[in-house]
Amino acid sequence: MARVPSLRRRLLTILAVPLALAWIGSGALIYVLALHYANLNFDRSLVETARALERMAHSDAGSEALSPQVRILMESETDDPTWYSVRSLQHGVLAANRDLPLPATPPATGAAPRLESVTVDGQSLRMASLALHDAAADATIIISVAEGLRARRALAREILVGALPVVLLLIAIVLALVWVGVSRGLRLLDPLVEQLEQRRARDLAPLDQDKVPSEIRPLTQTIDALLQRLRTLLELQERFIADAAHQLRTPLAGLRLQAERALADPRPESVRAALAHVERLSAGAGRAAGQLLTLARTQAGEHPAFTRVDLAHLARDYVAERVPDALSQHIDLGYEGRHTGAVVQGDAVMLREALVNLVDNALNHAGEHGSVTVSVAQELRTVVVAVEDSGPGVAEQWWPRLGERFFRPPEAARVGSGLGLAIVLRIAERHGGTLGFAHGHNGRGLRAIVRLPAS
Ligand SMILES: Nc1ncnc2c1ncn2[C@@H]1O[C@H](COP(=O)(O)OP(=O)(O)OP(=O)(O)O)[C@@H](O)[C@H]1O
Ligand SMILES: [Mg+2]
Numbered sequence: 001m002a003r004v005p006s007l008r009r010r011l012l013t014i015l016a017v018p019l020a021l022a023w024i025g026s027g028a029l030i031y032v033l034a035l036h037y038a039n040l041n042f043d044r045s046l047v048e049t050a051r052a053l054e055r056m057a058h059s060d061a062g063s064e065a066l067s068p069q070v071r072i073l074m075e076s077e078t079d080d081p082t083w084y085s086v087r088s089l090q091h092g093v094l095a096a097n098r099d100l101p102l103p104a105t106p107p108a109t110g111a112a113p114r115l116e117s118v119t120v121d122g123q124s125l126r127m128a129s130l131a132l133h134d135a136a137a138d139a140t141i142i143i144s145v146a147e148g149l150r151a152r153r154a155l156a157r158e159i160l161v162g163a164l165p166v167v168l169l170l171i172a173i174v175l176a177l178v179w180v181g182v183s184r185g186l187r188l189l190d191p192l193v194e195q196l197e198q199r200r201a202r203d204l205a206p207l208d209q210d211k212v213p214s215e216i217r218p219l220t221q222t223i224d225a226l227l228q229r230l231r232t233l234l235e236l237q238e239r240f241i242a243d244a245a246h247q248l249r250t251p252l253a254g255l256r257l258q259a260e261r262a263l264a265d266p267r268p269e270s271v272r273a274a275l276a277h278v279e280r281l282s283a284g285a286g287r288a289a290g291q292l293l294t295l296a297r298t299q300a301g302e303h304p305a306f307t308r309v310d311l312a313h314l315a316r317d318y319v320a321e322r323v324p325d326a327l328s329q330h331i332d333l334g335y336e337g338r339h340t341g342a343v344v345q346g347d348a349v350m351l352r353e354a355l356v357n358l359v360d361n362a363l364n365h366a367g368e369h370g371s372v373t374v375s376v377a378q379e380l381r382t383v384v385v386a387v388e389d390s391g392p393g394v395a396e397q398w399w400p401r402l403g404e405r406f407f408r409p410p411e412a413a414r415v416g417s418g419l420g421l422a423i424v425l426r427i428a429e430r431h432g433g434t435l436g437f438a439h440g441h442n443g444r445g446l447r448a449i450v451r452l453p454a455s
Pocket of ligand 1: 357361402420
């Protein structure tokens with residue numbers, strides 16, 4: 001089973017490596033600092049020892065050996081023994097418990113002791129040296145005191161061992177604060193949760209973004225966008241239901257009227273007449289229902305899967321299909337333009353539906369012995385599909401309103417459901433195109449023009 005993602009776990013894993021590195025880094029830093037200060041301290045006492053030796057040496061200057069006092073001072077330390085050497089530059093070593101090297105640069109007589117690091121027999125030592133003048137023997141005496149580094153390192157290590165757990169404790173406190181901080185931080189979301197909880201199902205108003213922490217805004221904005229889409233969808237659905245009810249009420253009332261008429265007058269010819277009405281009305285209702293469904297489909301929220309559609313090919317095929325239909329109405333239906341190659345990105349089923357509606361209109365209005373011409377052309381980056389008929393056309397003032405649902409020019413006969421051009425307009429818009437109108441050939445009839453971006 002997949003683990004539920006957790007902010008806490010995420011944060012802690014993000015922090016784990018840097019904190020571990022910080023722990024190691026601070027350990028190194030503490031050790032370096034501790035060693036530095038240990039060095040300062042030990043160097044100071046080394047200088048003190050050199051000075052003490054200088055004071056005592058003054059009294060025994062020139063003698064072969066140091067006083068027993070000095071010996072005890074120097075040799076009593078067992079942990080990190082202190083080495084010394086007293087040398088006359090003229091007479092050689094006077095006293096020493098180890099063969100210490102001469103300082104790299106001889107110190108000036110009476111100056112402060114000089115400190116340096118030396119290596120003797122492979123052992124690293126710190127050495128303090130000073131020079132004094134022995135007036136009795138007229139000689140320069142160099143006193144050097146040295147000690148190993150073990151004690152300094154031991155001290156630094158001790159400090160390190162004492163400090164590391166403290167740093168570790170601090171890190172643990174940081175992690176605990178992160179743990180608690182996440183819960184406390186997430187409480188900022190409570191108002192949002194409350195806002196959503198208190199909503200009623202149909203309340204799709206945007207969220208109150210003022211109460212939302214800025215980090216969460218992208219999420220709430222996405223939710224808002226979703227709510228907006230739901231609102232549109234719901235409005236469409238409501239409109240569809242209202243439209244459907246409206247569309248069905250009229251033919252249903254008509255059907256009832258015809259049925260009553262037939263029942264009231266059972267003569268065969270009136271029953272026949274009533275049945276003819278019933279047939280016409282139910283066909284109209286059926287068509288209206290079909291048109292409503294098509295309109296609903298073209299308005300559906302999600303984007304249809306577009307493919308390459310060759311409109312020339314599609315239109316030519318469709319015209320061929322409708323020729324018998326046109327012939328039965330004595331209408332000359334023809335196709336003009338290229339045979340293939342006017343390609344758009346689109347939904348072939350929808351585009352065909354648009355063509356069906358335009359050709360239906362044209363055939364309905366062309367009039368007996370009229371003509372209908374479908375043409376497809378490509379103008380630069382636009383594919384133009386036009387359906388023209390030789391009928392009475394539509395007064396120019398109504399063109400802008402053709403495409404509204406249920407709109408019919410006032411003078412028009414009430415034949416269809418009034419949804420065809422609305423469907424065409426929606427389909428054109430979904431394909432990034434437009435629907436326009438013009439007068440037909442010689443100013444007669446209507447020319448409906450769909451422009452679509454070429455692929
Ligand atoms: N080629 C045309 N010539 C004259 N009038 C037209 C033409 N096309 C459309 N109209 C007018 O525009 C109106 C709206 O057309 P539309 O296609 O939207 O609806 P409809 O044809 O009445 O119904 P439906 O197509 O849904 O069955 C029509 O009723 C008709 O009056
Ligand atoms: Mg129509």
